[in-house]
Amino acid sequence: MLKESNHLLWSSVRAIMSQKNLDVTLIKVPAHADDPLNNHVDALAKAAHTDSHLSSRPSSELMAPCILQFNSLPVDMNIRKFIRDIFDAKSLLTLAVLPRFNSYSSTSDIDWACTKFCLNNNKQFVSHRNGRSEFCGFRIKILLDMLPTLTTLQRRKPHIYDPSWLCPQCNSSPETLDHLWTCPYILPEFSPFNTFKTLLLDLRTVCLDKFLSATPLIPLPDSFAAEFMALDCWDCDPPSISCLRLARGLIPISLTGFLGTYFSSSTIWSILDTPLHDFHFDLYVQIWLCRSIFFHHWESAQGITKKMKSSALGPSSISYPSSQISPDSSTPSLATVSLDSWVSW
Structure with a gap:
């Protein structure tokens, strides 16, 4: 149940159906089909959304095994997606505060959400078959200023x-x-x-x-x-x-x-x-x-x-290449x- 969106709303519906012993058949109505009853439901939903006196049903009445909260607010969405979004947000914040992005000006000048979207979509263009896996690495390295310049x-x-x-x-x-x-x-x-x-x-x-x-x-x-x-x-x-x-x-x-x-x-x-x-x-x-x-x-x-480039040894074990160059250069x-x-x- 916690995998579905608006699961608290559906729990409320199920609780009402159980209490009133209702037999309800759900019928999907196409959006914008100008169905009178669907229009009436939309109007009720919009009115309830702006009603400051509307109260939710007590958690004890909901047919839910548990109610997860975040910052004292109930989480009424797919729990897996919610947790993934939280970790994505933390990862993006960690990326945004890296010193390498502060070399010019404030990182607030960057649209991080759009940047993340474009970078994530990088995967769809890349595969080992089309030879673009190296390009994927290039794109990440220019973002992080890690190209071997x-x-x-x-x-x-x-x-x-x-x-x-x-x-x-x-x-x-x-x-x-x-x-x-x-x-x-x-x-x-x-x-x-x-x-x-x-x-x-x-x-x-x-x-x-x-x-x-x-x-x-x-x-x-x-x-x-x-x-x-x-x-x-x-x-x-x-x-x-x-x-x-x-x-x-x-x-x-x-x-x-x-x-x-x-x-x-x-x-x-x-x-x-x-x-x-x-x-x-x-x-x-x-x-x-x-x-x-x-x-x-x-x-x-x-x-x-x-x-020389692959060696992990320091200058004491490797002859300095500039010694092979004439003083004029x-x-x-x-x-x-x-x-x-x-x-x-």
Whole structure:
């Protein structure tokens, strides 16, 4: 019984049927069918919902083995779902307060419910058969800022990766997660930054088209498209904080707050979900995989081997790779490699 929704209400119905010795046959009536009796019941239910003098039946009269309470309120829903929702909420709260999400500004600027929805739906796109299990890991790692960028590797293994090294692709800034999308690169036509801007603006266009074709709660004003495109999460040159968060999969509340004026939460989440997934997949293929290939060759050029990276030993047991590099290239990068060598990669 506790598995059904509104089980306390059904217990009250059963108690009344038992006390009055009623023989009741339940007949499902289609919604909005304009059935007179169904309309009357709806009116009674709405009146009871707003009646401050209405009291519930004593628990002793309910035909229920037990009545669970949460914060002194009876739980009148599927108990399994209720407990799962409680633990999901606690897990989401634990995630939201991680220090890694406070590097820019308050986490209150993030719509955590929408972020969780889009991340959970990541499972439907992933399987070992379609080869996207690696992409699933990528999406989680950019959310948590756990991609093995050079900055991350320098923190984890400073005895292998010199902390003074800059981004191997541009040699101008540390290779952080945000720098992946803003790297100018040594060849402008292959700049990750240009690719990122193109993908982000494509995401904006796709989302706008979907919302314009969706059914709103209220009519959309003529200024809707202009206001949507002016949101700060689309500011990519230079990228705004909201833009960089969106790239990580953290949905800015400025975006959902604006859309919430015209659409329900379920509509907003379902529309954002697939385009955001496709946006991240394009980041994975067009920026991260390409960068990883170049980074592998760069590591080889520095004498960093797979054995060195997999070793748990510290600097006392492993020769420092920078000793294999000439003094003239203390900050090695792809920019120091000849063009012929770069093209061969």
